[in-house]
Amino acid sequence: MQLTLLGTGCPKVDHKRFGPSNLVTTKKTKILIDCGSGVTQRLEQAKVSSANIDAIFLTHLHSDHVMDLYQLIISSWHSYRIKPWKIYGPIGTKKFISLIMSAWKDERNQRIKYEKRSSTKAFNIQVKEFNNYGKISIKD
Numbered sequence: 241m242q243l244t245l246l247g248t249g250c251p252k253v254d255h256k257r258f259g260p261s262n263l264v265t266t267k268k269t270k271i272l273i274d275c276g277s278g279v280t281q282r283l284e285q286a287k288v289s290s291a292n293i294d295a296i297f298l299t300h301l302h303s304d305h306v307m308d309l310y311q312l313i314i315s316s317w318h319s320y321r322i323k324p325w326k327i328y329g330p331i332g333t334k335k336f337i338s339l340i341m342s343a344w345k346d347e348r349n350q351r352i353k354y355e356k357r358s359s360t361k362a363f364n365i366q367v368k369e370f371n372n373y374g375k376i377s378i379k380d
Contacts, residue, residue: 241266246282251304258282260305263293272296275309291321291362298329301336310340314348317362324364334367341365 242265247258259276263286270293272279283290290312299305313325327337341348341363352360 244286244288246279246286247276249276249304251302253277259307261308263288269294272312274299274305275307275312276304277307279308280311280315289319290316291319295326295328298327298333300330301332306336310344313362313365314344314351317351317357317360320357320359321362322359324361324366326366326368328368329370331369331371333369337365337367 244263244265246261246263249257249259258278258281260274261276261279261282262273263283264271264273265288270288272293272295275296275298280290283293293316296309296312298309316325327333329336348363
């Protein structure tokens with residue numbers, strides 16, 4: 241298992257540290273923990289395609305930990321992601337994802353229409369929320 245610190249900064253902008261984000265990699269799996277500012281650039285520097293990330297874990301919904309989540313989603317589509325996103329997070333994550341996807345819906349639809357890519361599965365997002373004890377409920 242390998243841990244790559246993609247960003248260790250906080251809400252204050254720091255071009256040397258980027259926003260909070262870490263990548264856990266095993267032989268079979270790539271899991272992104274948080275999506276702070278600059279995560280797509282840092283993944284590129286680490287030579288990891290956003291199209292190949294298996295899941296995202298959001299530790300909490302503070303802006304500095306989720307700032308580039310939509311950028312990651314759209315970037316993965318541009319990188320030919322052909323599978324849905326699996327996102328795990330605290331209570332409120334489903335609502336947050338719904339609102340963020342709604343905010344960018346018109347722009348996304350313009351891109352889909354113009355670019356005519358073979359798959360839009362990168363925009364299918366499966367969200368599982370942790371309960372108050374940090375566990376994921378197996379019920380939907």
